[in-house]
Amino acid sequence: MMATAPDGQAAPVNPDEDILRCEHISKNYGMVTALTDVNLRLARGEVLGLIGDNGAGKSTLLKILCGFQAPTSGRIILEGRQVTLRSVDHARSLGIDAVYQDLALVNQLTVFQNMYLNRELVRWPLPLTRNAIMRKEARSHLDEMGVQVPSVNAPVATLSGGQRQAVAVARSVFSSPKILLLDEPLAAMGVKEGAIILDLITRLKREGNVSIIIIAHNYAHVLEVCDRINMIQGGRITLDKRTSETSAEELTDLVVAEYRKALEERQRSAGSG
Ligand SMILES: Nc1ncnc2c1ncn2[C@@H]1O[C@H](COP(=O)(O)OP(=O)(O)OP(=O)(O)O)[C@@H](O)[C@H]1O
Ligand SMILES: [Mg+2]
Structure with missing residues (x-):
């Protein structure tokens, strides 16, 4: 694989180098500091889990x-x-x-139409032929990814939450991204629904063509599917470990410690005020 350097000369891509890095990223929304000096790395083919409490700054980082x-x-x-x-x-x-929590699928359109939303085939002049091809390609792509939907002609509104989320992820993968960012793809899902997404991520990981950052609240999910975990607390990365080197207990302890600290600070400032 070759990349083009600014001077126009081809430079070899180092397969060992991180595909993505953040260096000293900070983000303020007016008076609110959402991120402070965030350093993050994503290796090629890696699945990185981003965890942390509500308001910690996870979505902000993904949006950046x-x-x-x-x-x-x-x-x-x-x-x-x-x-x-x-x-x-x-x-x-x-x-x-990126696949956002609110998905950006259009409920009234069918599965295959959603797969091609903003990415429609333009080469075929006849709409009928074009639709037939889009349907067929959407079908075979979903099959390839092991995503089961009743029909590519089904309106997205008739799918379950898990199926909808799977279609949204499949749509992103359709355009062969190098990096896929998933913001809480497992939120508000039952065990069976969540399993659809976890299977999909596991499959992508096995294929190794895409590097993934996934935000999730459920530690069991993160520990199951990720290679490495970063915890973000109060806009800072407070833990960066391989999944095999941490546990649900350690992650929970970190969150509890942070909560205690915040509580003590509040009590102290209430006492002094
Ligand atoms: N557009 C915005 N304007 C002002 N403040 C914002 C904006 N977006 C996020 N924030 C603030 O930045 C902080 C981080 O928010 P963010 O959405 O990144 O958290 P999160 O970790 O994704 O939380 P959750 O788990 O609830 O989704 C919060 O204090 C939030 O209120
Ligand atoms: Mg969020």
């Missing part, structure tokens, strides 16, 4: 990485080169795609 928001300061290094992500489309053109 998919080009939706600019950081207040810090750098993003993609495949060894510093990049400024100007928009979601720009990030996508560089191979970074």
Whole structure:
């Protein structure tokens, strides 16, 4: 694989190098500091789990990485080169795609129409032929990924939460991203529904073509599917460990300790005030 350097010369891509790095990323929303000096790395083919309490800054970090928001300061290094992500489309053109919690699927459209939303085939002039091809390709892509839906002609509104989420992930994978960012794809899902997504991620991991950052609240899920875990607390990364080197107990203890600290600080300031 070759990449083009700014001077136009082809430079070899180092397969051992991290596909993505954040260096000293901070983000303020007015007076609110959402992220402080975040350093994060994602290795090629890795599945990185991002965990942390509500309001910790997880989604903010993902929104920065998919080009939706600019950081207040810090750098993003993609495949060894510093990049400024100007928009979601720009990030996508560089191979970074995100699936948001609210999905951006259109309920009234069918599965195959959603798969091609904003990515429609334009080469075939006849709509009928085009639809037939999109249907067939969507079907075979979903089959390939092991995503089961009643029919590609089913309106998305008739699917279960897990099936909808799986279609959203499959749509992202359809455009062959190098990096896939998933914001709580397992939120509010039952065991069976969640299993659809976990299977899909496991499959992508096995194929090894895409590197993944996944935000999740359930430690069991993260420990099952991720290679490495980063915990984010109060806008800072407080833990970076391989999944095999940590446990649900350690992760829970960290959160409890943080909660105690915040409680003590509140009591202290109430006492002094
Ligand atoms: N657009 C915004 N304007 C102002 N403040 C924001 C904005 N988006 C996020 N914040 C604040 O930034 C902090 C981090 O929010 P973020 O959404 O990144 O948290 P999170 O870790 O994803 O939480 P959750 O688990 O609840 O989704 C919070 O204090 C939040 O209120
Ligand atoms: Mg969030």
